[in-house]
Amino acid sequence: MPRRPHSTLHQLVALSLAAPAVAATRLYDMATTTGPPSAAQRRDHRRMGMEKLAAAQEGWTAMGTALLELQQREFARAIRAAWTPWWSGAWPAFDAQRAVRDVDAVIAAGLAPVSRAVGANTRRQQRARRA
Numbered sequence: 001m002p003r004r005p006h007s008t009l010h011q012l013v014a015l016s017l018a019a020p021a022v023a024a025t026r027l028y029d030m031a032t033t034t035g036p037p038s039a040a041q042r043r044d045h046r047r048m049g050m051e052k053l054a055a056a057q058e059g060w061t062a063m064g065t066a067l068l069e070l071q072q073r074e075f076a077r078a079i080r081a082a083w084t085p086w087w088s089g090a091w092p093a094f095d096a097q098r099a100v101r102d103v104d105a106v107i108a109a110g111l112a113p114v115s116r117a118v119g120a121n122t123r124r125q126q127r128a129r130r131a
Helices: 008-032 040-084 094-130
Strands: none
Touching: 008 040, 008 094, 040 094
16 A cells, blocks of 8 residues: 555555455465475564554454444533533534544454555565565
8 A cells, every 4th residue: 555545545545456366366376385484484474474463452442442432422412411411512413524524433443454464465475576
C-alpha cells in the first residue's frame, strides 16, 4: 500500500487489493518450493502467522477501546442532559451523522493494525523479489 488512506473506505479498498496479493504470493512461494522448506522460509512463515494473529488481536482491542470510549461519551452526554435540562435544552436528539462518524471511527481503529501488517508484508515481499 503505497500511501496512507485518508478514510475508512479508502483503507478498506487498499486492504482488499493488497491482502489477496500478499496471500497469493505466499501461496505461490509455498507451492513452488521443492523439498522441505529452508530455515529462512520456516521463519518467514512463522513470522507471517504471528503477524496475522497479532494484527487481529490489536484490531479487536482497538475496536473495543474505541467502542468503550464512545459508550462513555454517550453516557456522559445522556447524564448531563438528564441532570441539567435547563442548560442543554431538550433531551439530545439522535444525530445520524455523528452516529456514522462514531461507527466509522470504531471500524478505522480496528482496521489500522491490519493495514499496517498487510503493508509491511507487501513491502517485505517486494524487497525479497528484488533481491
